[in-house]
Amino acid sequence: EAGVTQFPSHSVIEKGQTVTLRCDPISGHDNLYWYRRVMGKEIKFLLHFVKESKQDESGMPNNRFLAERTGGTYSTLKVQPAELEDSGVYFCASSQGRASSSGANVLTFGAGSRLTVL
Amino acid sequence: GQSLEQPSEVTAVEGAIVQINCTYQTSGFYGLSWYQQHDGGAPTFLSYNALDGLEETGRFSSFLSRSDSYGYLLLQELQMKDSASYFCAVSRSGGYQKVTFGTGTKLQVIP
Numbered sequence: 001e002a003g004v005t006q007f008p009s010h011s012v013i014e015k016g017q018t019v020t021l022r023c024d025p026i027s028g029h030d031n032l033y034w035y036r037r038v039m040g041k042e043i044k045f046l047l048h049f050v051k052e053s054k055q056d057e058s059g060m061p062n063n064r065f066l067a068e069r070t071g072g073t074y075s076t077l078k079v080q081p082a083e084l085e086d087s088g089v090y091f092c093a094s095s096q097g098r099a100s101s102s103g104a105n106v107l108t109f110g111a112g113s114r115l116t117v118l
Numbered sequence: 119g120q121s122l123e124q125p126s127e128v129t130a131v132e133g134a135i136v137q138i139n140c141t142y143q144t145s146g147f148y149g150l151s152w153y154q155q156h157d158g159g160a161p162t163f164l165s166y167n168a169l170d171g172l173e174e175t176g177r178f179s180s181f182l183s184r185s186d187s188y189g190y191l192l193l194q195e196l197q198m199k200d201s202a203s204y205f206c207a208v209s210r211s212g213g214y215q216k217v218t219f220g221t222g223t224k225l226q227v228i229p
Contacts, residue, residue, distance in 0.1 A: 031215075035219070040203075041221065041222075042219060042220065042221040042222060043161065043205060043219035043222070045217075045218050045219070048216050048217075056216050091160065091161070093161075093217075095217075105149055105151060105166045105168070105209050105215070106151075106163050106166065107151075107153075107161075107163060107207075107217060108163070109160040109161045110160060111160050
């Protein structure tokens, strides 16, 4: 099966510009997560979709970040306007099923989108 | 709130055994997972514990004590390719789960 695909792999933009990151999860995976890793630090939770609904967006830093998941398939994460501190690697991960299923606990990650804000 | 703590760095010799500890504080705890991430790569799933005890997968084993809010990852017969960052992650209950990661432990395997 195809894995989790993220695009672009690397984006360099100037402060104040807009960037949209895309994630295509594994087909059939209800759970989709966005995480960010900055400067080799923790993998910080941003938000969690279940199908097309936002289950938990408590990790979104501010209203400059907007995530959507169209029809419960692919997801986009838009940063507008971008600030210097938004630089980092944005990972998307997906898993299947509800909490009671073993599959829900196995996250498959994409290769990440490296964002550099100058 | 919730928190996970791991040592930031560990160095071990090729062929040896190393244990990476993880302590956590969270409400609605469901299970503890471990992920490996090589520099520049994506995190990859290693193991998952929902019940107390030891889970073994080849050279890697993972342990959980729910009463102590503690777990560890045990790597045996270390190889140079095991040099990577290792993250513990907690799954919280409530229908569909939220998975939160710790700060990661950078393991360096030396000859």
